Amino acid sequence: MAVNPEIKGRVFPPTEPYLVGREKVREFARAVGAQHPTHHDVAAARAAGYADVVAPTTFAVVVQELTLAQLLAEPDAGIDFSRVVHGDQRFSSTRPIVAGDELTATVTVADVKSLGGHSMVTASTDVVDADGGHVVTAISTLVVRGDE
Amino acid sequence: MTANTPAPVLAELEQGQVVAERTLAFSRDSLVRYAGASGDFNPIHYRDDVAASVGLPGVIAHGMLTMGAVVQPVVDWLGDPGRIRDYQVRFTRPVVVDPVAGAEVEVTATVARIDAEASTARIDLTVRFGGQTVLGRAQLVVGLD
Numbered sequence: 001m002a003v004n005p006e007i008k009g010r011v012f013p014p015t016e017p018y019l020v021g022r023e024k025v026r027e028f029a030r031a032v033g034a035q036h037p038t039h040h041d042v043a044a045a046r047a048a049g050y051a052d053v054v055a056p057t058t059f060a061v062v063v064q065e066l067t068l069a070q071l072l073a074e075p076d077a078g079i080d081f082s083r084v085v086h087g088d089q090r091f092s093s094t095r096p097i098v099a100g101d102e103l104t105a106t107v108t109v110a111d112v113k114s115l116g117g118h119s120m121v122t123a124s125t126d127v128v129d130a131d132g133g134h135v136v137t138a139i140s141t142l143v144v145r146g147d148e
Numbered sequence: 149m150t151a152n153t154p155a156p157v158l159a160e161l162e163q164g165q166v167v168a169e170r171t172l173a174f175s176r177d178s179l180v181r182y183a184g185a186s187g188d189f190n191p192i193h194y195r196d197d198v199a200a201s202v203g204l205p206g207v208i209a210h211g212m213l214t215m216g217a218v219v220q221p222v223v224d225w226l227g228d229p230g231r232i233r234d235y236q237v238r239f240t241r242p243v244v245v246d247p248v249a250g251a252e253v254e255v256t257a258t259v260a261r262i263d264a265e266a267s268t269a270r271i272d273l274t275v276r277f278g279g280q281t282v283l284g285r286a287q288l289v290v291g292l293d
Contacts, residue, residue, distance in 0.1 A: 024185075027184075027185045028185045028186065030181070030185070031178075031181045031182045031184070031185035031186065031213070031216075032182070032185075032213065032216030032217045032220065033172065033217045033220050034216075034220050034223065034229075035220065035224065036220075036223050036224055036227075036229060038228065038229060038230075039229065048228055048230070049230075050230070054229050054230060056216060056219075056220075056223075056229065057216070057219055057223070057229060057232050057235050058212060058215055058216035058219070058235070061186065061212050061216075062186060062187060065186075065187060065188070082202075085239075086211045086212070086239050087238065087239060088236065088237060088238040088239060088285070089211070089212065089215060089236065089237055089239075090234070090235070090236035090237075091234065091235050091236070092233070092234045093232065093233055093234065095230065096229055096230045096232075139236075
């Protein structure tokens with residue numbers, strides 16, 4: 001089944017709020033080899049002007065993932081997860097995520113393209129904080145391989 | 149490296165300048181750790197049989213692990229992760245992680261463009277594994293005074 005081109009422009013409902021935990025930030029930082037003290041040490045983060053430990057730049061993927069799951073589960077989207085390859089990824093930040101943030105994510109299907117039997121789905125996820133302020137936009141292009 | 153390392157000064161940067169270089173070692177342990185931390189449990193990142201069944205030469209690193217790890221030398225140079233405004237990569241080749249030897253990934257970060265008006269610099273990453281680049285268009289925009 002090919003990807004349904006009509007999902008282009010579709011906006012999904014916001015995800016349930018995701019509370020960023022201090023230990024989760026530290027765990028993620030260790031996993032990507034982020035050693036800067038602001039990722040681990042509350043005092044260092046506060047000295048640098050942050051409310052709490054700072055999540056690594058790519059941490060937003062944890063919240064974005066919740067929205068990609070919505071997209072993959074959409075009955076009429078036609079995206080076969082076993083054929084999905086991550087094509088590219090981008091994070092455009094207004095501010096870094098810090099522990100204590102309560103984040104809500106909303107995904108829009110920005111584009112659907114066909115290319116040589118494959119489909120390219122671009123998903124743009126806006127992540128906002130509890131006050132509705134923009135934190136980061138995470139954009140993924142998923143390459144859905146066609147039937148061989 | 150401490151939290152109060154002085155930040156790089158925009159006016160002192162030069163196009164083409166290498167600002168960070170590092171060799172990163174990935175092991176199968178790294179992949180399991182990243183799977184747990186990120187919630188990405190796709191078995192191609194820990195099961196050889198599943199990786200082989202989809203035509204891969206072996207278990208591969210999560211693209212998002214590579215993206216997340218290769219930016220760290222730049223964060224350490226910046227002295228503040230909050231200076232990163234934009235970060236993008238294209239995944240062009242997989243990083244195959246041998247169960248015994250692991251995988252070594254070499255990162256070089258270079259000043260690509262300086263925008264004095266916007267107080268930003270574009271930093272490009274060259275990321276190599278086994279002599280070949282694994283990321284395309286790996287670029288950061290960082291805010292500097």
